[in-house]
Amino acid sequence: MNAACEFIVVPKDLISDSTAEHIEKFGKPAEKGSVELSASLRNWEACGLLRKDGTVDQINAARLYFLSGGLAMDVMHEVKTRVAANFIATGNLTAMTIDDIIERNVSERAQAAAERGLASAAADRADKERASRVAQEKAAFESDKLAWVAEFGSTRLKRAVKEEIECDAIYRDERIAAERGEWCWYSTSTGMSSTPRNPTEQAFELLDAARKFDAQAKLTYHVVKESYDEDTGETIEGWRGYTCAAEFLGATIVYGLPAEYR
DSSP: OEEEEEEEEOHHHHTTTSHHHHHHHHOOOOSOEEEEEEEEHHHHHHTTOBOTTSOBOHHHHHHGGGOOSSHHHHHHHHHHHHHHHHHHHHSOOOOEEOHHHHHHHHHHHHHHHHHHHHHHHHHHHHHHHHHHHHHHHHHHHHHHHHHHHHHHOOHHHHHHHHTTOOOHHHHHHHHHHHHOTTEEEGGGSSSEEEOOOSOOHHHHHHHHHHTTTOTTOEEEEEEEOOEEETTTTEEEOOEEEEEEEEEETTEEEEESOOGGGO
């Protein structure tokens, strides 16, 4: 079963881009006009324009093409486009059935919603996998930490672990000192490292030495800019040269940096 409503239009607004040509061909358009729009009750209901008595909410249908955002609004924008195309081609405001417009928009929205649902589900899975991975990594870190502290940790570090006091910084510093004596944490060093260019033979010798500690070590170029110590009034000399970087306990470490900049 179908229902219809009058879609109010201003004919001259439909031909704004070809007014003179249209008037010459079809005559001056009327000041006001309307088009009868027909669709099934189900489709009017999908647009939210079907009243309880089975009639169409004509006032809202006529106004919707000025707005945007909802299904009914999208439908009415497309209706206006079709009305305008027909008027430009024939000079008439002809009644039309718009079930195809509504059903296509409903289908497109359903597909978009399904795709959003799939994307959301994929994002949720990724979040859960990431959380699981982080938890596993944390558990592995803690297990390794406790084993190392028990065998090699200082009295201070062992006491902190026993008292269940957060002591990751102590642990990291003791372990890097024990296992990577000439390395330092990049995060606490002075200066910045960047991609190396045109390395010297000495740079490759440094890299070979670093890889005795870590086979994955990479060559870098480190720069410490000259600075001024306001407290002492002294100028702190800068430094630049090749260094090596690697990962240790989940953080970046540097090899080859002079002691005063570590």
